[in-house]
Amino acid sequence: MSEFILAVLLALVAMLANGEYLLGSSMLSRPIVTGTLAGLVMGDVVTGVTIGATLELAFVGNFSIGASIPPEMISGGVLGTAFAIQSGTGPEVALALALPIASLVLVVKNLGFLFVLPPFVHKADRYALEANSKGISRMNLLGGFFAVNLPIGLMVGIGYYLGSPVIEKLLDVIPKFIMNGLTIAVGLLPAYGFALLANMMLKKGNWVYLLLGFALVVYLKLSVTGITIFGLVIALILVGYSSFNGGNGNGSKGKPVVEGGFNEYDEEF
Numbered sequence: 001m002s003e004f005i006l007a008v009l010l011a012l013v014a015m016l017a018n019g020e021y022l023l024g025s026s027m028l029s030r031p032i033v034t035g036t037l038a039g040l041v042m043g044d045v046v047t048g049v050t051i052g053a054t055l056e057l058a059f060v061g062n063f064s065i066g067a068s069i070p071p072e073m074i075s076g077g078v079l080g081t082a083f084a085i086q087s088g089t090g091p092e093v094a095l096a097l098a099l100p101i102a103s104l105v106l107v108v109k110n111l112g113f114l115f116v117l118p119p120f121v122h123k124a125d126r127y128a129l130e131a132n133s134k135g136i137s138r139m140n141l142l143g144g145f146f147a148v149n150l151p152i153g154l155m156v157g158i159g160y161y162l163g164s165p166v167i168e169k170l171l172d173v174i175p176k177f178i179m180n181g182l183t184i185a186v187g188l189l190p191a192y193g194f195a196l197l198a199n200m201m202l203k204k205g206n207w208v209y210l211l212l213g214f215a216l217v218v219y220l221k222l223s224v225t226g227i228t229i230f231g232l233v234i235a236l237i238l239v240g241y242s243s244f245n246g247g248n249g250n251g252s253k254g255k256p257v258v259e260g261g262f263n264e265y266d267e268e269f
Contacts, residue, residue, distance in 0.1 A: 011157030031055035031077035076102030
């Protein structure tokens with residue numbers, strides 16, 4: 001397969017991963033997904049999954065919170081995986097390439113938010129004044145496509161097409177001690193990613209769940225799958241399991257009860 005076709009396919013992978021603007025939070029943007037798809041395009045799914053899993057651990061705490069926007073992990077995951085497979089190297093090179101690529105593309109993404117998206121937003125405001133819901137939806141889709149989806153797809157495709165020979169030459173001149181350092185970093189960054197995630201989870205009110213998980217592993221010798229099942233059951237109980245089958249967690253089926261107020265489903269007043 002030619003380099004041009006590979007570049008086009010990788011660009012489409014990046015645009016699909018950015019499809020969360022259209023499809024909602026589908027987790028298509030996560031490195032484990034983009035790495036697998038990039039590996040499929042490059043003809044080495046196993047390496048793609050391996051690199052994607054490594055990058056996923058490094059980016060595990062990579063979420064946008066308020067005005068804080070993390071590095072653009074889609075482009076970093078796709079290009080990092082593609083370059084690593086194309087050069088025949090491992091996750092350490094993919095990680096070394098993914099982080100600077102993600103930071104660079106974030107600049108372009110922010111420029112899209114600042115200069116490309118506002119006209120679509122203002123047009124959507126005018127449609128809102130006219131009560132034109134179809135126009136609002138159209139501006140939402142077009143704004144996301146032209147401000148984020150298309151630019152990132154172009155950057156990934158052009159970056160791979162122009163950058164693969166440069167990357168090969170760069171890898172040839174990198175000293176071995178630097179590559180060894182990157183290998184060590186691959187082992188440390190997943191731990192850092194877990195620490196970022198744990199920092200959000202380790203709250204005073206969560207200690208009882210951590211204690212329960214510890215007890216299940218130490219005394220009952222449960223596997224990770226068993227712990228996951230227990231966690232799922234506890235989560236369903238906490239959110240009200242009956243809400244998943246038509247109830248609302250208080251024994252009534254499909255009839256919301258408002259304490260101290262009017263129940264719209266009551267036939268008697």
